[in-house]
Amino acid sequence: MNLGFGQILTVLAGLHPDAKANVLEARLKYFQRIPFPATVEKVGSGGRAEFGVADFLKLVLTFELLAAGIAPRQAAALVDASWAESGPFLARAWISRSTPLDDFILVHPAGLSAKKNDAGSVEMGDAKDFAAVMRRSGQEGRRVVTVNAGSLATALDASLAKLAKTPRDETERVRAALNEWADVAGRQVFIKVKRRTGT
Numbered sequence: 001m002n003l004g005f006g007q008i009l010t011v012l013a014g015l016h017p018d019a020k021a022n023v024l025e026a027r028l029k030y031f032q033r034i035p036f037p038a039t040v041e042k043v044g045s046g047g048r049a050e051f052g053v054a055d056f057l058k059l060v061l062t063f064e065l066l067a068a069g070i071a072p073r074q075a076a077a078l079v080d081a082s083w084a085e086s087g088p089f090l091a092r093a094w095i096s097r098s099t100p101l102d103d104f105i106l107v108h109p110a111g112l113s114a115k116k117n118d119a120g121s122v123e124m125g126d127a128k129d130f131a132a133v134m135r136r137s138g139q140e141g142r143r144v145v146t147v148n149a150g151s152l153a154t155a156l157d158a159s160l161a162k163l164a165k166t167p168r169d170e171t172e173r174v175r176a177a178l179n180e181w182a183d184v185a186g187r188q189v190f191i192k193v194k195r196r197t198g199t
Contacts, residue, residue, distance in 0.1 A: 001177035014159030082122035100150030
């Protein structure tokens with residue numbers, strides 16, 4: 001399943017209703033130019049982009065970081081570098097969206113002291129892990145951007161309803177593709193979480 005530029009823009013507008021449409025569109029076009037996500041397929045000579053499920057979710061997460069004030073290139077780098085862990089983590093959140101989990105993606109953006117090409121770091125955890133991060137001393141405990149993965153999955157599910165207002169109602173097809181992706185990707189996170197907690 002692939003989504004077009006307009007479909008992604010429609011969902012992003014649902015997730016960020018206070019953002020101006022032209023701002024969302026400009027950011028999405030910027031990501032296409034840099035190119036992010038790197039796996040986007042260009043269709044035809046006009047270069048129309050189509051996004052797979054993982055690319056779509058990378059953009060959803062990246063726009064959450066943009067909304068928190070992280071610069072576009074840095075947000076894209078953080079999501080790209082952490083996708084092996086954050087992708088399955090989002091899959092788990094998607095699977096549990098009817099009863100959202102208290103799972104967080106914790107982003108430690110690199111700032112003034114960052115070395116070249118250092119965007120920062122990302123970690124995943126539950127409310128207990130989040131509390132432990134907030135107790136850390138120094139910059140890492142002080143500068144944290146959080147994304148509540150459970151709330152994001154619930155909001156994403158609600159935003160998919162916006163696709164019903166497009167010429168082709170793609171809502172159920174996109175939900176089915178997300179479910180299929182989450183079934184595969186979500187298996188990875190349970191092994192990691194089990195290993196992480198020592199159970």
